[in-house]
Amino acid sequence: MTPKRALIVDDSKSARVVLSRLLEKHDLMVDMRDSAEAALQYLRDHRPDVIFMDHVMSGMDGLSAVQLIKSDPGTASIPIMMYTSQDGEVYAGEARAIGAAGVLPKQMAAADIAAVLMQLQVLQDRREGAVAATPFGQVQLPAVDPARGAVDGIVVPAPPVTVAPTPPPPPPLSAAEVRAIVEPLLQEQGIELRRFVVASLDGVSARLVTELDERLRRSVEELSATIAKATEPQPVPEPPPPSRPTGWIALAAVALLAAIAFGVLAWQARGDLAVARAIPAVAPAPVPVAAAATTAPPEVEPTASASAAGTPAVRPAVPTGQRLPVAYGEAPLAAARLSALGSWIADLERRGFAGVARVSILAGEFCLTGNPGEGYVPAPAELPANRCDVVGNPADDAQRANDREPAAFVTLANAVRERSHDAIDLRLVWMNRAGTTGYPPATDASAMQWNAVAQARSYVQFAAEPRAPSP
DSSP states (O other): OOOOEEEEEOSOHHHHHHHHHHHHTTTOEEEEESSHHHHHHHTTTOOOSEEEEESSOSSSOHHHHHHHHHHSTTTTTSOEEEEESOOSHHHHHHHHHTTOSEEEESSOOHHHHHHHHHHTTSSOOGGGGSOOOOOOOOOOOOOOBTTTTEETTEEOOOOOOOOOOOOOOOOOOOHHHHHHHHHHHHHHHHHHHHHHHHHHHHHHHHHHHHHHHHHHHHHHHHHHHHHHHHHSOOOOOOOOOOOOOHHHHHHHHHHHHHHHHHHHHHHHOGGGHHHHHTSOOOOOOOOOGGGSOSSOOSSEEOOHHHHHHTOOEEOOOOOOEEEEEOOTTSOTTOHHHHHHHHHHHHHHHHTTOOEEEEEEEEOOOEEEEEETTTEEEEOOTTSBGGGOSEEEOHHHHHHHHHOSSOHHHHHHHHHHHHHTTTSEEEEEEEOOOOTTTTSOOTTTOBHHHHHHHHHHTOEEEEEEEEOOOOO
16 A cells, blocks of 8 residues: 655744654655745645645745645645644634635644544544454244254254364563563664654754854844944044133233333433323223123033133033833843943933933833744734734743843942942833733734834833932
8 A cells, every 4th residue: 555645834843843753653654844835846746645734934824825735726635734823713714714624733642633634534544444244144944843853854953062172371471572572662762752852952953053143143243333332532622722812912012012102201301201100001991791691501511621721611411311222032231232321321420410310121012923932033024913923022021030130230230329329329120011002903914014013112211310409
């Protein structure tokens, strides 16, 4: 008998391995593809007896692939079972409407697979091959008179009674015989289990390596940007040109001319000395009161260059708040945002700020795909928002439960309190999420539109609250 063949279409390697192990136990040959596009290419040259199609995949999703397979006359007769983590009769009805034979959950049992294969007539019931016992025909015999033992003068001899001998019981198996029977079975099961574990670990390790590489790349880029910004040469302000004492020069020139004139007059005629003494002293014109500034600048801070020139330097106002975006899965106080917080606190310290420096963290509700074992990632942009595996922020939930205050923040807060002598109180506040209020309707929006709103609501905000002056 030619073995039946099944096709598994799933972008998760571990899920493909688990399902293939369940199907191989029923003597099915299994082919696997990691995308809907690869499955359609496979169906151009092969005709499997059954297809198991995942729902959410990168690229074309499972429902679109089922529609294309059922619209092709050459593949329309192949039964297709959808298996997914989606719940609800709405999704199951939609899958059946486009031609799927049914829907299975991702966490399925071996009994569920056997029932589905028999329902699709891929796996025959073992009872169908058993030959039913055929009853012998009823033979009508003439009545026998037991008193005479004859019928119409014909003697009917009694049938002989044959007693079948009782077969002797089988001898008990020895320990060596039991070991010879059991050891091959255990070795076979051990090999299968090792293959399954290795395949599962390969899938998990590949995913972890990809995520770690991506996070390491982002951290290196953020750290490089921070270092480049810190080492970037700051423009040195040119010192103001020294003020020229024009008033004193004019006064000195007038005084010199007056002295020369006085000497000439004294030399020419002593009699004119009284007239020379009567000349009033020349003084600089007084500055009008209206020309002086009546109010001081809002906030000034003398600098070395300004003090030398006699002009105070205007200090910019203390920043009252900053808002920095946080992508899904990132730590709110990562390298770049922690560096920005340190710069902001240093600016407050330079200005003698006294009060509460508040750091508020808010996380958005993202449209995600995945599962608790392999983790969650933002859904593909074209996926409808009502088909997300999860709507929320598992990364933020884990951060709030395990790391309420990062060690770097605690160290910075203690250092600021010590340097400012408790004048600056640095606090961390986790803001409560407001659910999906304000998000677009899930039935009309794509995952990209939904996650754009979630990203706008995921940020870290700095705010300074000055302390009220003492009465």
